[in-house]
Amino acid sequence: xxxxxxxxxxxxxxxxxxxxxxxxxxxxxxxxxxxxxxxxxxxxxxxxxxxxxxxxxxxxxxxxxxxxxxxxxxxxxxxxxxxxxxxxxxxxxxxxxxxxxxxxxxxxxxxxxxxxxxxxxxxxxxxxxxxxxxxxxxxxxxxxxxxxxxxxxxxxxxxxxxxxxxxxxxxxxxxxxxxxxxxxxxxxxxxxxxxxxxxxxxxxxxxxxxxxxxxxxxxxxxxxxxxxxxxxxxxxxxxxxxxxxxxx
Numbered sequence: 001x002x003x004x005x006x007x008x009x010x011x012x013x014x015x016x017x018x019x020x021x022x023x024x025x026x027x028x029x030x031x032x033x034x035x036x037x038x039x040x041x042x043x044x045x046x047x048x049x050x051x052x053x054x055x056x057x058x059x060x061x062x063x064x065x066x067x068x069x070x071x072x073x074x075x076x077x078x079x080x081x082x083x084x085x086x087x088x089x090x091x092x093x094x095x096x097x098x099x100x101x102x103x104x105x106x107x108x109x110x111x112x113x114x115x116x117x118x119x120x121x122x123x124x125x126x127x128x129x130x131x132x133x134x135x136x137x138x139x140x141x142x143x144x145x146x147x148x149x150x151x152x153x154x155x156x157x158x159x160x161x162x163x164x165x166x167x168x169x170x171x172x173x174x175x176x177x178x179x180x181x182x183x184x185x186x187x188x189x190x191x192x193x194x195x196x197x198x199x200x201x202x203x204x205x206x207x208x209x210x211x212x213x214x215x216x217x218x219x220x221x222x223x224x225x226x227x228x229x230x231x232x233x234x235x236x237x238x239x240x241x242x243x244x245x246x247x248x
Contacts, residue, residue, distance in 0.1 A: 041143035044123045056134040056212045061109040067100040077102045078117040081110035
């Protein structure tokens with residue numbers, strides 16, 4: 001500016017503010033649904049080829065499971081009934097380490113199908129369909145594997161309407177009298193005594209004791225399993241039905 005000779009101060013430019021970007025919020029991870037097994041059959045993913053067979057004479061109050069092909073040495077076996085929670089498992093004790101047979105003397109009878117837990121980590125959900133079927137090997141081929149799927153909701157059954165009573169009274173039918181039979185004297189059969197030595201009986205102190213032959217037994221080699229014995233067993237003898245047979 002050359003008008004009056006006085007210089008004009010330059011205008012100081014203001015800084016342009018930086019654009020404000022909103023801080024992105026992390027997207028919350030989806031919550032996985034808790035999968036609870038219903039009455040469907042499944043085994044844990046670490047189950048392998050393990051099978052469970054009830055010993056002959058087992059039932060839902062006293063069961064002796066024989067465990068084959070375990071993935072590791074078995075240190076504990078537990079059972080629970082269908083619909084029961086994990087704190088309702090009942091423990092079993094080792095009966096025979098050679099064949100991995102455990103005895104589960106349950107305080108309450110279990111509702112089938114039963115769930116078995118081995119070593120606390122190998123679980124067969126509802127695999128024991130019948131605790132008295134000693135010919136079965138559980139899980140069955142129709143049983144699923146790994147974690148059981150989410151249970152399918154079941155439709156609520158509709159109540160069945162009560163039948164409408166017929167208002168028309170009906171006459172009560174008279175009973176038909178039975179024909180009079182002439183008395184016929186029945187012949188009296190002579191009592192037949194069983195052959196000597198063939199009568200089946202137990203001593204008065206036998207109680208509820210049961211004898212189960214072990215698979216593979218024969219007339220020369222006999223292996224047995226005694227259940228419900230009234231006391232500790234210290235000896236066991238056996239003999240045949242012939243009069244000449246002696247205690248062995």
